[in-house]
Amino acid sequence: MSMSEGPKVLPGAETEKEAIDVEARPKRSGGFFQPLTDRWNGLPRQVQWLWLVVVVVIAYLLPILDIPIVTTQPGNDWALACFSMASYALIAVGLNVVVGFAGLLDLGYVAFFAVGSYTAALLTSPDSPFVHIPYLWTIPVAMAVTMFFGVVLGVPTLRLRGDYLAIVTLGFGEIVRILATIIPALKGQVGFQNIGRPPGTAADGEPIFANSNGTPWYWLTLTIIIIVLLLVGNLERSRVGRAWIAIREDEDAAEIMGVPTFKYKVWAFAIGASIGGLSGALFAGQVGFVNNQKFDVQTSILFLAAVVLGGAGNKVGALLGGVIVAYIPLRFTAIANYKYLIFGIALVLIMIFRSKGLLPARQRLLAYGRTAYRRVTSKQGHAAPPAATDAGKGAAS
Amino acid sequence: MSSETFGSPGTGTAIDHAAELEVDAAVAAAAAPDRDIAVEVGDNIVEVKNLTVKFGGLVALDDVSFTIKRGEILGLIGPNGAGKTTAFNAMTGVYKPTSGDVLLEGKSIKGRKQHAITRLGLARTFQNIRLFGEMTALENVVVGLDARHRTSVVGALLRLPRHIREEKTAIDRGMALLEFVGIASQAGVLARHLPYGYQRRLEIARALATDPKVLCLDEPAAGFNPAEKEELMALIRTIRADGYTVLLIEHDMKLVMGVTDRIVVLEFGRKLADDTPTVIRNDPRVIAAYLGEPEDDVA
Numbered sequence: 001m002s003m004s005e006g007p008k009v010l011p012g013a014e015t016e017k018e019a020i021d022v023e024a025r026p027k028r029s030g031g032f033f034q035p036l037t038d039r040w041n042g043l044p045r046q047v048q049w050l051w052l053v054v055v056v057v058i059a060y061l062l063p064i065l066d067i068p069i070v071t072t073q074p075g076n077d078w079a080l081a082c083f084s085m086a087s088y089a090l091i092a093v094g095l096n097v098v099v100g101f102a103g104l105l106d107l108g109y110v111a112f113f114a115v116g117s118y119t120a121a122l123l124t125s126p127d128s129p130f131v132h133i134p135y136l137w138t139i140p141v142a143m144a145v146t147m148f149f150g151v152v153l154g155v156p157t158l159r160l161r162g163d164y165l166a167i168v169t170l171g172f173g174e175i176v177r178i179l180a181t182i183i184p185a186l187k188g189q190v191g192f193q194n195i196g197r198p199p200g201t202a203a204d205g206e207p208i209f210a211n212s213n214g215t216p217w218y219w220l221t222l223t224i225i226i227i228v229l230l231l232v233g234n235l236e237r238s239r240v241g242r243a244w245i246a247i248r249e250d251e252d253a254a255e256i257m258g259v260p261t262f263k264y265k266v267w268a269f270a271i272g273a274s275i276g277g278l279s280g281a282l283f284a285g286q287v288g289f290v291n292n293q294k295f296d297v298q299t300s301i302l303f304l305a306a307v308v309l310g311g312a313g314n315k316v317g318a319l320l321g322g323v324i325v326a327y328i329p330l331r332f333t334a335i336a337n338y339k340y341l342i343f344g345i346a347l348v349l350i351m352i353f354r355s356k357g358l359l360p361a362r363q364r365l366l367a368y369g370r371t372a373y374r375r376v377t378s379k380q381g382h383a384a385p386p387a388a389t390d391a392g393k394g395a396a397s
Numbered sequence: 398m399s400s401e402t403f404g405s406p407g408t409g410t411a412i413d414h415a416a417e418l419e420v421d422a423a424v425a426a427a428a429a430p431d432r433d434i435a436v437e438v439g440d441n442i443v444e445v446k447n448l449t450v451k452f453g454g455l456v457a458l459d460d461v462s463f464t465i466k467r468g469e470i471l472g473l474i475g476p477n478g479a480g481k482t483t484a485f486n487a488m489t490g491v492y493k494p495t496s497g498d499v500l501l502e503g504k505s506i507k508g509r510k511q512h513a514i515t516r517l518g519l520a521r522t523f524q525n526i527r528l529f530g531e532m533t534a535l536e537n538v539v540v541g542l543d544a545r546h547r548t549s550v551v552g553a554l555l556r557l558p559r560h561i562r563e564e565k566t567a568i569d570r571g572m573a574l575l576e577f578v579g580i581a582s583q584a585g586v587l588a589r590h591l592p593y594g595y596q597r598r599l600e601i602a603r604a605l606a607t608d609p610k611v612l613c614l615d616e617p618a619a620g621f622n623p624a625e626k627e628e629l630m631a632l633i634r635t636i637r638a639d640g641y642t643v644l645l646i647e648h649d650m651k652l653v654m655g656v657t658d659r660i661v662v663l664e665f666g667r668k669l670a671d672d673t674p675t676v677i678r679n680d681p682r683v684i685a686a687y688l689g690e691p692e693d694d695v696a
Binding site: 017020021231234235237238239240242243245246248249250252253254255256257258259260261267313363365366367368369371372373375376377379 | 489491510512516520521523528529533535536539543544545546548550553556560561563564565567571572582584592593596603604607620
């Protein structure tokens, strides 16, 4: 077969070639969302935006609508449930940057949530001896502080890979929880009460952002989610997103293609951490109380489950995962105690049948990719992937 | 079938090559920007000096020295285990040399990070294809282009003007590079869904995208049939015609003899010979070590 003198190609190369060509045969990923995803991708940009506006309006109306079957009443207050869903969604979007984009398994994400919560508590609660600032200012401060913690954790540990990184982050999560217990200034189980809230008073003299009133908190969080989604989307469709996905796909190859992998991994950690801190500050404000009880490993795993369930790497999927993980135990209070069992089983099933999560849509990594791809498709007439390797004149000569 | 990517289909190979070079000249202008290279054509662009790499007790490379001249296609051959890929890895920063040095345009690359070496102008492909499977062909190439981009994370977050400018030029240059290697029609296909031959070409496009002064190809023809090898040779020649210097590791002697200007032969980690293909072909030591003993073919 080979006309070459000298040694033949590596025996491995032929088998590799066959394996790749088999892999290359077009196949549908299947799943019940696939036709929907295709239809969505086929829509013009303007129509997509219009649909998004509709979805956003519905999302804003959610706590007021209180749809009969969907609602968590009477077991749980629906507006507060909405807020809970929104905070989990925000956390999932943040964790998705680390786990889904950059492929860094972080099992201690709750630590950043904790740091954000404690930052808000220390700066607003009357129980804290520190300087007090208005609550809304604690949000950027909490983001900056958690970002700093993200870098502090990232710089020494991001030289590790895979399992080792996961174990170190797990340890970091525990360290933060234990520090909250043993440092006297953090008040352990006693915690901080009367954490600040955004300003504003309703007609009846009650503050608008009352702890028991979920709707304004939900609206605030939803607005923040939309801003975060837009910004994360900007990053995704830039060299930053491409660097993250390249690192996830093949870190060594990325480094050799000129990607400063370490720098972008630290950025992923820092950005993910700051979103976690943001969510923590919102949570502390809504509940009005922070102690060391909510930041255990299980919560970290639950956050991770949200990302994996929804679809790691897809920010909308992660959002959906966060909503589901928060919603199920609130809606079905009877089974709330078994939530880890249920999510465990759900994860196993998802891994078997939809290994890429509920919404496995892939990333778009080019800001102006649509036009380029459209040009190619229109030039071809019909985009039929070639069957074999007969590139160019291979067939002619 | 997909002849549009490679100029008009000709009757003979020679005509094909001519047509192809003509078509590619226009594409090449878009694919390759002006490069600022310190050395003149024919001068040494890479100097490998007494390079030694040891893994524990195993000496993978033993005091190997050779140079790559700007504008040439240098072949690096040798039996399996001779140290070709080790030399590659030491040059591109994957392995740290035990002793010796590699100079690119007179600057030592020793101790530099791999991504910094790539930005200095030394790009490579992999023996076993290592594309970013979940990215489209175009996105893969743009990752390479990013090596020359200057957008910061904040710039990307806020879509500052430089980011927008770079994203737009990246699309154009990326498409030009895909066209250059003949797979422009596959721009939107995920890399792992591409057929093998296209994946090899995409690897070359991605390496070219980093705007290298020296392009190192590690067995680019592995797994190709003779017709595909012909096309690859034409592509490598076009790359050289476009002003790149090429270092080629290859097993296939026909390909190496047909395309290179000079050949360095390694055996057991040592340099055996360094000369033009004609001389190498007739060098008894090389024949003994490598060419003439078919029973040693599959090592």
